[in-house]
Amino acid sequence: MTEFADEARTRLAHLLRMAGSAVDEERARITDHVSNTPDPPLLGPYGIRTASCPRCRWTMWEHRDVDGSAISVCSRCGHVQGVSP
Known part of the structure; x- marks a missing residue:
C-alpha cells in the first residue's frame, strides 16, 4: 500500500488494523470508542x-x-x- 493510501485511512481503520482482531466484540468496542471520543x-x-x-x-x-x-x-x-x- 502506498503512503498516500495509508494516510487517507480513517482513524477507525487505523485502530482496527492495529488491533488485528477478527473478534466481533473487540471490533465493536473499538468502533464505539472511536465514535465516542474526539480525534486527538x-x-x-x-x-x-x-x-x-x-x-x-x-x-x-x-x-x-x-x-x-x-x-x-x-x-x-x-x-x-x-x-x-
Whole structure:
C-alpha cells in the first residue's frame, strides 16, 4: 500500500488494523470508542501527551491554553486541569 493510501485511512481503520482482531466484540468496542471520543489534537511541536482523567478515568489530551500554558482536557467529561512542568 502506498503512503498516500495509508494516510487517507480513517482513524477507525487505523485502530482496527492495529488491533488485528477478527473478534466481533473487540471490533465493536473499538468502533464505539472511536465514535465516542474526539480525534486527538494535531501533532504540535510538543508531540501528543495524554493522561488519565481523575474524574472519569478517560483519556485527557494535552493542549496549549491561550497564554501558552499546558492544560489537559478530558475527551469524555470535559474536565480541564493544568499540567505541571
